[in-house]
Amino acid sequence: MLNRPAHEQRAASPAMTDERYLDVVAVRKSFKGVTVMDGMNFRVARGELVSLLGPSGCGKTTLLRIVAGLMQADDGSVILAGRNISSLPPHKRNISVVFQNYALFPHLSVAENVAFGLRARGMSKADAVQPVREALALVRMQDFADRSIGGLSGGQQQRIAVARALVVRPDLLLLDEPFSALDRKLRETMQVELKSLLRDRGITGIFVTHDQEEAMGVSDRIAVMNAGRIEQFADPSTLYASPATPFVMDFVGLSTRLSGRVTGQEGARVVVETALGTLRAPGGLATGTPVLIGVRPELIRLEGGAGMNRVDLVLEDVAILGSKTMLQGRPDGGDRLLCELAGIRNGKARGDAISFHWAVEDTLIYDASAEVTT
Amino acid sequence: MTATRADRIGLLVLPGLAYLGLIYALPLFLLLLKSFRDATGAFSVAEFVQIFGDPLQRSIMARTLRVAFLVTLLALVIAWPTAIVMRRAKGGWLSLFLVAMILPMSLGVVVKAFAWSILFRTNGFINQAMMALGLTDAPVRLLFTETALVIGAANVFLPFMVLPIYAVLQQQDPNLPDAAATLGAGPYQRFFKVILPLALPGVVAGCAFVFSMAVSMYVIPSLIIGERQQTVAMQIARSFLFLRNEQLGSSLSTILLLIAVSVVLGSSWLAARLGARQ
Numbered sequence: 001m002l003n004r005p006a007h008e009q010r011a012a013s014p015a016m017t018d019e020r021y022l023d024v025v026a027v028r029k030s031f032k033g034v035t036v037m038d039g040m041n042f043r044v045a046r047g048e049l050v051s052l053l054g055p056s057g058c059g060k061t062t063l064l065r066i067v068a069g070l071m072q073a074d075d076g077s078v079i080l081a082g083r084n085i086s087s088l089p090p091h092k093r094n095i096s097v098v099f100q101n102y103a104l105f106p107h108l109s110v111a112e113n114v115a116f117g118l119r120a121r122g123m124s125k126a127d128a129v130q131p132v133r134e135a136l137a138l139v140r141m142q143d144f145a146d147r148s149i150g151g152l153s154g155g156q157q158q159r160i161a162v163a164r165a166l167v168v169r170p171d172l173l174l175l176d177e178p179f180s181a182l183d184r185k186l187r188e189t190m191q192v193e194l195k196s197l198l199r200d201r202g203i204t205g206i207f208v209t210h211d212q213e214e215a216m217g218v219s220d221r222i223a224v225m226n227a228g229r230i231e232q233f234a235d236p237s238t239l240y241a242s243p244a245t246p247f248v249m250d251f252v253g254l255s256t257r258l259s260g261r262v263t264g265q266e267g268a269r270v271v272v273e274t275a276l277g278t279l280r281a282p283g284g285l286a287t288g289t290p291v292l293i294g295v296r297p298e299l300i301r302l303e304g305g306a307g308m309n310r311v312d313l314v315l316e317d318v319a320i321l322g323s324k325t326m327l328q329g330r331p332d333g334g335d336r337l338l339c340e341l342a343g344i345r346n347g348k349a350r351g352d353a354i355s356f357h358w359a360v361e362d363t364l365i366y367d368a369s370a371e372v373t374t
Numbered sequence: 375m376t377a378t379r380a381d382r383i384g385l386l387v388l389p390g391l392a393y394l395g396l397i398y399a400l401p402l403f404l405l406l407l408k409s410f411r412d413a414t415g416a417f418s419v420a421e422f423v424q425i426f427g428d429p430l431q432r433s434i435m436a437r438t439l440r441v442a443f444l445v446t447l448l449a450l451v452i453a454w455p456t457a458i459v460m461r462r463a464k465g466g467w468l469s470l471f472l473v474a475m476i477l478p479m480s481l482g483v484v485v486k487a488f489a490w491s492i493l494f495r496t497n498g499f500i501n502q503a504m505m506a507l508g509l510t511d512a513p514v515r516l517l518f519t520e521t522a523l524v525i526g527a528a529n530v531f532l533p534f535m536v537l538p539i540y541a542v543l544q545q546q547d548p549n550l551p552d553a554a555a556t557l558g559a560g561p562y563q564r565f566f567k568v569i570l571p572l573a574l575p576g577v578v579a580g581c582a583f584v585f586s587m588a589v590s591m592y593v594i595p596s597l598i599i600g601e602r603q604q605t606v607a608m609q610i611a612r613s614f615l616f617l618r619n620e621q622l623g624s625s626l627s628t629i630l631l632l633i634a635v636s637v638v639l640g641s642s643w644l645a646a647r648l649g650a651r652q
Contacts, residue, residue, distance in 0.1 A: 070552050090555040097556040103549035107571050107648075116567075117557035168557060 020079070021046035021204055022067070022172060027076030029062055036062055037228040040076070044206065049198060051207040051215035053251070054225035060208045063225075064174050067206070069093050080171055091120070096165035100177040102157045104149045110160055111136070111145040117168035135167035138197065155186045162194065166203070173198065173205040179214055191217050212252050216240075224248045240296070246366045249294045254326075256295040256356065257336040258311075259368060262287050269360060275335070276311040281365035294364035295356075297326065297340035302348075304357025313337055315352045320344045329356070406631070409624035421625040431609070435629070438606040441523055441595075442588035446535075448528040449584050450577065453535035457576075460536070461543040475533040483530060487597035490529075494522045523598045530594060531587055535580035542576030575645040582641035586634040606630050 024042035028035070037059050044050050052060040065071035067078055069090035077086040085093050096117070104113050114135050118128040136142045139159035144152070152160065158178060165173055178194070179187040195218045198205050209215050215222045216236040223233040224247070232244040243249035250257070260274035262285045272279045272291055279293060295309075304310060313329035325344050329337025339356050348354065412418040425431045460471045478486070493499045494516040501513040516522045550572070554564045570577075592607040604612070606626055613623035 068556055070555065089560075090552070091558050091560050093556075094558070095556060097553065099549045099553055101547065101549060103547055103553035105550060105553075105568060105572075116554065116559070120554070120557055120559040120563055120567075164557065174556075 018046040023079040027073045051219040051222045053215040058225040059228040095172045096170035098175040102161040135163040139163045258293040262289045281363040290368040292366040297338040299362040300339040409628040444524045445527045445588040446585045449535040457539040531584045534583040538576040538579040
């Protein structure tokens, strides 16, 4: 175990522990010789709602289980509110978890499920009645106290799981894909509900999810994970507007994506040669560097002026998405051409020859020589 | 009125019902009837009064119940950890466990009983091992004892305990103990508040299987302890085959049947109650 020196812990000021409320330091984990997490650092402030976002197998659930104590890290430490909890078993951490399948106890009633944590902490049945009632009222399930778990819908089960997790006043709430079992409409309602519930009570919460819309909807900051690393940890708008890596660009939102090579510099810009013509992007990469160009689809216009980037293409697909239209060009290799237009009446059809225009400042550019993942 | 499809499908149960009725229920009923009659054919409970008044019969019944209870207990103690391990086993290991459970059932009890006699003999493997370890100075008499009977019978009935427990454990959501842990429940509470209550229907079913088989077993005690320590089932056989006392035999059968039926009914009531909320 990599333990932090005791003096460092004592020196931490209240402001410091607020900023580093949860501090995951240099955590390593491997399964059967395969390293899945190699020196993970992760920090959450008090009262913050954070998402761990990434594809399956990226290590987000592993990180959650290590924080909860359901899994032991091979190395590194987990500090919560200035206390090193690395070697504590899960039942001594005061960290609640809402499981993906809710994991409600089928042999207990709704009220007994919610009371479980209080009873496990030695509270008498009589003393638990009031807090259980309050917790059920919080999730608007007070009329279901005596029901059995089997008869509840998915949304109701999730509410009970949240009530059960909150009634013990946890220091930290972890939610493992809490909405994935719900249908889309209900999911959106539950997200708003849960977010304001946690916010009102000042709960520090970590959501684990593979759904970028969900992550953007519920969290203050999002840690985008890939292959056991955090690629970028930022607020949703930064993540979308300035993705740090092509992985983040692709995982969070859609984008037009072209590969090319730097052929020269013009002040604070570089000139990039692609299969669809010459483009300009901000930055100072050296001539000859293979690069990846990205543009968010809603920043692309069909008309443009001088000094803007422009590619000419033939429309491959026009998708009407309700309030918007997605125009897709003919892809070439790993390239992608996407333009999002507001509204659905724009008279464009498959086979039309059109041009995409966007501002040089809106161009994202990545060094593709270092990039291994797609 | 035409019969619905569901009604007609219900007819499929008829051959089975007819078979059970003719081969099982009818003769059993006749046997039971006989136990409530005296030699002249009049209704009488005299035979039961006599059985319960006979110290020898009482001690045989007590032994039968004691052995069945101990067999059930021993099987449960061995089966629980086995089922836990099987629940965590995957692929090839799981198949191995299942084969290990089922294969011995295909081996006749006679073969097993003679194999055990090699173990239990005065100069058998167990005695040699115990003496080598210094647990005992002189060989302990194992063969023809109740201890040997309990050990042997528990071995024969073990699969009937393991499989129902494995079945309920396997259906258990593996997140439940984790959920309990994050809610502050230590290993003890997780076991007694979550894992065990959810597994109880399987435990009850396994105990009912093993107890009802152990209380009525005939071949195993005949082979392991022989005539010198009788059980109720052996008494029944003796009264029909050697004593030619059909009243005694059928009355003992009735007693045994009542024990078995009450165990089965009691346990299914218990299992239904325990499982009601799941």
